[in-house]
Amino acid sequence: DTGVSQNPRHKITKRGQNVTFRCDPISEHNRLYWYRQTLGQGPEFLTYFQNEAQLEKSRLLSDRFSAERPKGSFSTLEIQRTEQGDSAMYLCASSLGGRGNTEAFFGQGTRLTVV
Amino acid sequence: KQEVTQIPAALSVPEGENLVLNCSFTDSAIYNLQWFRQDPGKGLTSLLLIQSSQREQTSGRLNASLDKSSGRSTLYIAASQPGDSATYLCAVEDNQGGKLIFGQGTELSVKP
Numbered sequence: 001d002t003g004v005s006q007n008p009r010h011k012i013t014k015r016g017q018n019v020t021f022r023c024d025p026i027s028e029h030n031r032l033y034w035y036r037q038t039l040g041q042g043p044e045f046l047t048y049f050q051n052e053a054q055l056e057k058s059r060l061l062s063d064r065f066s067a068e069r070p071k072g073s074f075s076t077l078e079i080q081r082t083e084q085g086d087s088a089m090y091l092c093a094s095s096l097g098g099r100g101n102t103e104a105f106f107g108q109g110t111r112l113t114v115v
Numbered sequence: 116k117q118e119v120t121q122i123p124a125a126l127s128v129p130e131g132e133n134l135v136l137n138c139s140f141t142d143s144a145i146y147n148l149q150w151f152r153q154d155p156g157k158g159l160t161s162l163l164l165i166q167s168s169q170r171e172q173t174s175g176r177l178n179a180s181l182d183k184s185s186g187r188s189t190l191y192i193a194a195s196q197p198g199d200s201a202t203y204l205c206a207v208e209d210n211q212g213g214k215l216i217f218g219q220g221t222e223l224s225v226k227p
Binding site: 006035041043044093097104106107 | 119149151156157158159160161164204206213214215216217218219220
């Protein structure tokens with residue numbers, strides 16, 4: 001297993017367009033997380049899945065954002081009608097699940113630029 | 116609401132120095148604390164995970180400590196090298212559902 005994989009690595013889009021990112025977690029990991037990171041800041045939590053169930057969504061996740069994890073495997077994050085403020089690094093992480101003592105592993109991120 | 120703070124925001128040291136990065140959190144009811152390294156434009160690499168019942172963890176030249184009662188963690192880097200230059204992030208796993216809450220990071224520069 002090569003770790004958490006994210007595609008694409010970079011995305012430039014025009015304001016108002018829709019974009020979709022993909023995350024492939026480490027194969028045996030039940031939990032999958034999405035974070036957003038802007039320049040000079042730490043990552044901020046967006047949402048997470050336990051298998052295929054989306055268990056928590058941050059208030060940062062406006063109705064233009066939707067995430068899915070069909071069959072509990074890969075996940076997609078879609079942003080509709082992109083705005084310049086959506087420009088950020090979108091990071092995916094996975095862990096074995098359960099609370100307390102599991103290490104999170106991150107992908108290389110997708111850098112989104114909205115022009 | 117849990118808040119995580121890292122001090123200093125940036126640090127520049129000559130090669131070979133030992134250094135300490137600080138992380139504090141406001142709610143001591145955490146499940147674990149994790150230190151990460153991030154190179155420019157890249158994702159996060161996990162360095163050390165300290166479970167809530169532990170006081171410290173070591174990996175090579177890195178040692179991380181945790182004092183839950185005071186809401187503090189430190190990352191000690193021994194004999195720093197230019198290759199250690201990166202941003203170091205600490206994050207606590209909250210007690211509500213497993214998400215990580217991050218500090219803003221310390222940008223470390225080790226000069227040859």
